[in-house]
Amino acid sequence: MSGKIKSTETVQKATGEALNETGEIKNEIKAEVTAGFEKTLATMKDGMENATKGFESQQVKMKEGMAKAMKKTEEMVAFSQGNIEAFMKAGQIFATGMQGLSKNFMSSTQSSVEETVAMTKAIAGVKSIKEAIDLQSGFARSMMEKMVAESSKMTDASMKLTEQAIAPLTARMTLAVEKFGAAL
Numbered sequence: 001m002s003g004k005i006k007s008t009e010t011v012q013k014a015t016g017e018a019l020n021e022t023g024e025i026k027n028e029i030k031a032e033v034t035a036g037f038e039k040t041l042a043t044m045k046d047g048m049e050n051a052t053k054g055f056e057s058q059q060v061k062m063k064e065g066m067a068k069a070m071k072k073t074e075e076m077v078a079f080s081q082g083n084i085e086a087f088m089k090a091g092q093i094f095a096t097g098m099q100g101l102s103k104n105f106m107s108s109t110q111s112s113v114e115e116t117v118a119m120t121k122a123i124a125g126v127k128s129i130k131e132a133i134d135l136q137s138g139f140a141r142s143m144m145e146k147m148v149a150e151s152s153k154m155t156d157a158s159m160k161l162t163e164q165a166i167a168p169l170t171a172r173m174t175l176a177v178e179k180f181g182a183a184l
Helices: 002-124 131-181
Strands: none
Touching: 002 131
């Protein structure tokens, strides 16, 4: 019986050691599983944080891009409005100048008609053909000189009007080159 007891004790001892080893293995496995789970959880947490930071960064960049685009759009609208104002101002200058040129032309034409009527009356009252030819020659020379002078005045006035009318447009073109030339 003592052999049986010894064997039972040995079995019990071996079983106890096996249980201890199993417990230790179980604890090691539990520790490794827990560590793996915590590592996976930490990795997921880091990934979520990085994704959130990336999303926030992209959102900030997108907001900045939209703000820049809105600013450029506002600048272009303001610039276009300035162009329209320049065209309107040029049109007003041209219309006013044309009225002045038309008045000068009509005044010159009226003066020529009055001079022609006066000449016709003077010719009707002449007593000789020589006197009529002299009057007609003087009148023709006078009319030619006035026509050249009026033509010169009209040309100068037209050139001045053209310069004044295109001045607002030229200013806008200069501004466009200054403002947008650097961007090209």
